[in-house]
Amino acid sequence: MIVTGIIREVQVTPVGGVIIKSSYLGSEVISDKNGRYNIQTVENDVLTISGNGFITTHIKVNSRKQIDIRVMYQHDKPEE
Numbered sequence: 001m002i003v004t005g006i007i008r009e010v011q012v013t014p015v016g017g018v019i020i021k022s023s024y025l026g027s028e029v030i031s032d033k034n035g036r037y038n039i040q041t042v043e044n045d046v047l048t049i050s051g052n053g054f055i056t057t058h059i060k061v062n063s064r065k066q067i068d069i070r071v072m073y074q075h076d077k078p079e080e
Contacts, residue, residue, distance in 0.1 A: 004038040005067040007031045007049065015071060018051035023058075 007018045014035025021028040024045040031037040041047065043063040050056040054071045061067070 001041060001043060001063075001065060002038055003041050003047070003061060003065055003067055004036070005069060007035040007037065007051075007069050007071060009054075009071055009073065012070075015051065015054075018049060018054065018071060020069075021048045021050075023048060 007015045009015050016031050016033040016035060018031040019028055020031065020037050020039050022039055022041045022045050024042050025040060027040055029037050029039045041061055043061060045061045047059045047061060048056065049059060049069055049071060051071065053074055055074055057071060059067060059069060
C-alpha cells in the first residue's frame with residue numbers, strides 16, 4: 001500500500017527535507033519542499049520520521065493511507 005501525507009512543523013508550516021522510513025520494508029523517502037511525501041509500506045508498519053533539528057517520531061500506520069505528521073523542533077522538547 002502507499003501512504004501519503006504532509007509533514008508540518010509546530011506552526012503548521014510544511015517542512016521539506018524530512019526523512020520518512022518504513023520499519024518493515026526499510027525503504028525511505030524525503031518530503032518535498034511543500035512537506036508532501038508518499039511511501040510504499042504495509043498495513044501494520046511503523047514509520048520513523050526524522051530530520052535535522054527535529055525530534056525523531058514513530059507513527060503506526062494502522063492501515064491508514066493518509067497520514068499528516070506534525071514534527072517538533074529539538075529545542076521544543078519538554079524537559080524530563
